[in-house]
Amino acid sequence: MPDVIAPGLRVLFCGINPSLYSVVVGHHFARPGNRFWPTLHAAGFTPRRLKPAEQIELLGLGYGITNVVDRATATAAELSAEELVRGGRQLVAKVRRYRPHVIAVLGVSAYRAAFGRPQAALGLQPEPLGEARLWVLPNPSGLNAHYRLEDLARLFSELRQVAATG
Template sequence: MTVLPDYLKHGLEVVFVGLNPSLKSAETGHYYAGPGNQFWPFLSEAGFTNRQLRPDEDHEVLRFGVGLTDFVKRATRGVNDLKRSEFEVDLVRAKITKVRPRFVCFNGKSGFQATVGPCDYGLQAQEWSTTRLYVAPSTSGALPMTRTDKLAHFHALKELVDASASDSFRR
């Protein structure tokens, strides 16, 4: 099984941090490759990309100011197959601090709750250095939430990203 690479560079608008790759993603070597995962449609529908990328085009996100990484690089069937000790919080935080994106979006509450603490969806009070933290519902088809409700969080994040582009909040 393939370990997915990080897609990170300095000055990104947003980095999406997943919990860990699905078995399908590890098999294909690409982020969010599961047939029920809505990440790629949401990314384009919210305006982060100008077209819907396919999982095998995941490396293209950098051109759009978007980055990708995971807390755990080991692929599993689901979150219950992970041990808390596997979460590479300090490593992910160091990567984020180094590349300094405007925002980090946690794809699902699980990663944020296991590494930072309790949360609701949306913009968080905490920051990592100068990076704002946002928690969106998991794009996995396994989350029992409507597509409309999930997508609304991607739109809300995009509005924050766009508003911050004219801001000088980056300290």
Template sequence: MKQVPDIIDYDLKILFIGFNPGLRSAATGHHFAGYSNKFWKLLAAAGLTPYRFRPEEDRALLAVGLGVTNIVARPSRAAAEITKAEYQAGKEILAAKLSLYRPRLACFAGVGVYKEFAGRSNIKCGRQPVPTVAGVTDFVVPSPSGLTRIVFAEQLAYYQELARLLACSTQLEER
């Protein structure tokens, strides 16, 4: 099964970080490609993209200052299949990416992703009080997977909060 390439560059506004690619993403070569995945719908509804991108347009995220990577590159049917060793190796690789590319915000698409990366428990969605990489703000949103039981409106509220945080940080930078 092929890996899905990162969509990453320097000076991104937001780098979204998932668990790992699902089987449909691996088959198509595009992030968040699962039929029931709400990622693209959430980005558009929160105003983070100018319209609802299709998974095949994932590379166009760079044009609006967004990127995507995963804590583990190996595709699987479910995140539950990821081993502790894969998480540990992925954690080191992700920390290096965040240090190198320095996105303004690192948005973890799922509480579990952030728990694995930060090694912290009792995580709540929203801005995290302590960054894991100096100079990069950590933010957690619910997983957009179709397996998530959180209703769309509640998920959207966190993406809207992320958009507001981005707007505030952009205004501060412009001063």
């Protein structure tokens, strides 16, 4: 799954890994029921609700998408701890190369495993990733029943407000 990425983005959103469906259709967060696109709009990142096929429009708004792990799976639970750690190292290299202002990892459990931070909580992290401020948000997958769209929108909006101020 190719990244939607460019140098100097305001926010680089980082999913855990692509779904099998997303890989088939060629767009990030494309699986029906995934709340990424509605959440971005509800949180004020996009002027309208984008479709996954319109993902390239994020670049013009200063945002991009990547993943911790490139391998597609039916669920993130299929990823091994080793894959997450290796993906974390690759993400650090990507952040150093593209230099986003903020990296937003979408999945606290994946972040904890990939970066050896078992106590990490949602929100701004005390340590940066490369030179980027690091923010952890809930996974917007429809499989993550812990958060309603309203909850996701509120948490993503907190990131947007911080990212807008520099």
